[in-house]
Amino acid sequence: MQPIVECKDLTHYYGNRCIYENLNFTIPKGRILGLLGKNGTGKTTTINILNGYLKPRSGECLMFGEKSGNLSPATKQKVGLLIEGHVQYAFMNISEIERFYSAFYPNWRKEAYYELMDLLKIAPKQKISRMSCGQRSQVALGLILAQDPELLILDDFSMGLDPGYRMLFVDYLSEYAKSRGKTVFVTSHIIQDMERLIDDCLIMDYGSIVLQKPVDELLTNFQRYRFKCDKPEVLKDFKEMKNPVTINGNTEVYSLCSGPELQALMKQQGLSIDGLKEERLSLEEAFIGLTGKY
Amino acid sequence: MNRALLFKEYKKTKWFILGIILAGIALHTYTFLKLGRSFRFAGMEHLWDVIINRDQFMFRDLKYFPLAAGVCLGVAQFVPEVIQKRIKLTLHLPLSERKTIMLMVGYGQLLLLGFFLLHILCAVVFSSFHFPYEFILSFLQTVAPWYMAGLLAHSMIAMICIEPTWKVRVFNILVMIGTIKMCYITDFPGAYGIVSCLLAIVVLYVLPFTFYSVYRFKIGEQD
Numbered sequence: 001m002q003p004i005v006e007c008k009d010l011t012h013y014y015g016n017r018c019i020y021e022n023l024n025f026t027i028p029k030g031r032i033l034g035l036l037g038k039n040g041t042g043k044t045t046t047i048n049i050l051n052g053y054l055k056p057r058s059g060e061c062l063m064f065g066e067k068s069g070n071l072s073p074a075t076k077q078k079v080g081l082l083i084e085g086h087v088q089y090a091f092m093n094i095s096e097i098e099r100f101y102s103a104f105y106p107n108w109r110k111e112a113y114y115e116l117m118d119l120l121k122i123a124p125k126q127k128i129s130r131m132s133c134g135q136r137s138q139v140a141l142g143l144i145l146a147q148d149p150e151l152l153i154l155d156d157f158s159m160g161l162d163p164g165y166r167m168l169f170v171d172y173l174s175e176y177a178k179s180r181g182k183t184v185f186v187t188s189h190i191i192q193d194m195e196r197l198i199d200d201c202l203i204m205d206y207g208s209i210v211l212q213k214p215v216d217e218l219l220t221n222f223q224r225y226r227f228k229c230d231k232p233e234v235l236k237d238f239k240e241m242k243n244p245v246t247i248n249g250n251t252e253v254y255s256l257c258s259g260p261e262l263q264a265l266m267k268q269q270g271l272s273i274d275g276l277k278e279e280r281l282s283l284e285e286a287f288i289g290l291t292g293k294y
Numbered sequence: 295m296n297r298a299l300l301f302k303e304y305k306k307t308k309w310f311i312l313g314i315i316l317a318g319i320a321l322h323t324y325t326f327l328k329l330g331r332s333f334r335f336a337g338m339e340h341l342w343d344v345i346i347n348r349d350q351f352m353f354r355d356l357k358y359f360p361l362a363a364g365v366c367l368g369v370a371q372f373v374p375e376v377i378q379k380r381i382k383l384t385l386h387l388p389l390s391e392r393k394t395i396m397l398m399v400g401y402g403q404l405l406l407l408g409f410f411l412l413h414i415l416c417a418v419v420f421s422s423f424h425f426p427y428e429f430i431l432s433f434l435q436t437v438a439p440w441y442m443a444g445l446l447a448h449s450m451i452a453m454i455c456i457e458p459t460w461k462v463r464v465f466n467i468l469v470m471i472g473t474i475k476m477c478y479i480t481d482f483p484g485a486y487g488i489v490s491c492l493l494a495i496v497v498l499y500v501l502p503f504t505f506y507s508v509y510r511f512k513i514g515e516q517d
Contacts, residue, residue: 014516053382054514069512077388087379091305103298104388 002065003028004151004183005050010059012045019045020207023059027151027200032177032184034194034215036287037204043187044084046204047155050185051081063151077105080149084156086140090129094120094139097128098146105147113146116172134165141169145176152177154186158193166190170197195283203290210290215283221256222286224279230272240265243292254281254289295389296397303371303401310370311405314363318413325355326420333424345429351436351483353417360410360444361474367402368451376455381511395452395508399501402448410441432484439486442493443477446470449501456507459517466507473500 003026010023019042027033037043048054049061052069061068064075071079089097094117102108117124120135128139137157144152154173158166174197177184188194194201201218203210211218229235232251235244240262242254255262259278266273281289304311329352332341344350375381384398385391414437421430450470457463477493480486486493 048514051382051386052512053385055512073388073390076386079386081383081386083379083382085379087383089302089305089380089383090378091374092302096305100298100302103295 004064005185006062007046007050008060008062010046010049010056010061012042012049012054012056018207020204020209023209025202025209025212027183027185029150029183030181031200032174032186032198033200033202034198035185035187035202035204036191036194037187038206038291039189041204041206043204044155047153047185047187050153078150080144080147080152082140082144082152082154082157085159086133086137086157088128088136088140088143090136091127093125093127094122095124097139097143101143101147107148109146109148112148112176113142116142116145119168133160134162137161137165137169141172145172148180150183152182152184152186154184154188156187156189158188158190166193169193173197191284191287192282201283203287205291218286219281219283222281222289223255223259224281224285224289225253225255225259225262225276226279227251227276228274229266234269234271238265238269242289254286295387299387299389299394299397300401303398306374307367307370307402307405310366314366314409318359318363318409321355321359322413322416322420325353325417328355329420329424338424345425345483349483351433351481353433353437354481356413356417356437357440357478357481360406360413360441361447362444363409364406364444364447365451367406368448368455371398371402372452372455381456385508385512391508391512392505395456395504399449399452399504402452403445403501406444406448410444414441435484435486435490436481438490439477439493442490442497443474445497446474446477446500449497449504450474453500453504453507456504456511458507458511458515461517462510462515 005025005027007023007025011021012019023042023046025033035043035046045054049056050063050068052071055069063071064078066072066075089100092100098110098113102110116138120131120138122131122135128136131139137160141157152173157169157173161169170193173184176182184198186194186198195215198215200212200214202212228249229246229251232244232246235241235251235253240255240257244251244253246252257265259276263273263276332352341352345352375384384394387394389397414434417433417437418430421433425433447470450466450473454463454466454470457466473496476496
């Protein structure tokens with residue numbers, strides 16, 4: 001089956017600065033893919049390319065088989081877009097904006113929008129510009145849910161939201177996407193929220209993809225190890241060990257290897273370790289483990 | 295869909311439209327009162343002499359009003375759209391980008407055109423009570439470039455706002471100033487004559503330039 005989103009050999013530069021080279025990924029139907037990366041690694045660049053607001057230096061991005069820079073109106077109808085900062089037509093009130101969008105989408109679900117609006121406890125005539133950031137996020141989400149798109153693209157949905165609104169957003173989105181088999185591509189800098197939402201993660205570092213895996217698989221296999229080592233300075237040469245740090249003789253590394261595999265590997269290299277402890281990770285810790293703390 | 299998009303433009307600009315209408319009414323009221331006073335105090339004979347023999351134009355106060363109206367409407371439509379990044383939402387609506395932009399620019403152009411025609415008609419009706427046909431023709435030839443400047447300013451502001459880079463934006467501003475200058479070369483009564491029709495072609499000619507700005511915005515041109 002053709003994936004909903006397919007990015008092939010994407011390369012992009014801003015001037016001479018390489019954002020990434022030969023980036024490849026796909027999003028199959030019904031999966032929720034989270035794009036994780038530190039600031040400046042190219043998350044928004046990827047979203048812009050995907051939405052057709054940036055032409056990559058080379059490579060192409062297909063959505064529903066069409067080039068993202070030149071989507072037909074029928075394909076745009078299938079894509080729900082949340083722009084960073086929950087941008088909307090703030091000069092309208094909640095009923096005007098609902099009527100406005102309903103004209104563009106044949107499967108419009110008015111009740112899905114008003115279900116969320118009822119939680120806001122605001123007057124129907126209140127303009128969006130006079131709402132808080134959290135309330136605006138609910139309006140933007142409500143509009144996307146009412147649109148009932150096949151693919152949702154959400155750029156940094158948690159930006160500016162307090163924990164309550166973030167949780168509400170994630171709960172609604174997750175329930176909606178999973179119950180209706182929607183495909184979602186999402187970025188957020190708050191990784192705790194992503195852990196509750198996404199099926200697959202795509203972790204980017206400067207210039208490349210570090211890893212693309214289902215979250216369950218990552219959290220099962222990727223672990224943190226703490227131990228004492230006689231020559232910690234050589235650990236950085238092992239490609240199996242990510243971001244080794246030694247403080248006061250206590251070493252911390254992250255790895256996809258199991259404990260015995262790690263011990264065998266170090267023994268093979270003539271290193272002795274003592275007191276090996278294995279720790280399960282949250283997605284946020286796994287992200288730090290893969291990309292480093294700074 | 296078209297109606298929804300036009301509704302959006304209306305919501306965005308309604309206070310500006312009201313402002314333009316009120317300013318237009320105030321300007322006409324002032325001009326008519328001033329001319330009426332001249333009729334009464336100086337007499338029609340003297341006024342005719344001033345107009346015909348000394349080539350004075352009685353509606354000079356209208357000169358920059360259409361330009362200001364075009365600029366205000368263009369700014370109201372396109373500046374917040376770009377600054378608040380709503381243009382991305384607008385271009386994502388399930389319409390072809392060309393149609394979306396055509397509807398947005400067309401809304402402003404038709405609104406201005408309708409209002410300008412009404413504004414000119416009021417002046418023509420007022421003048422027809424006091425002046426002969428030749429004066430009215432000369433009046434139309436004199437004010438037509440000013441009103442065209444308003445239409446030009448509106449469509450060129452759309453082009454400037456949507457353009458993503460400052461370098462090209464500044465270049466476009468200079469082009470706009472130069473183009474609008476063509477409408478203000480002289481305010482000698484009737485001086486433009488048939489050239490007014492050529493200016494109308496320029497108004498139509500610059501309209502599609504906005505599509506080029508949209509194209510540059512879409513490919514993500516940056517400074």
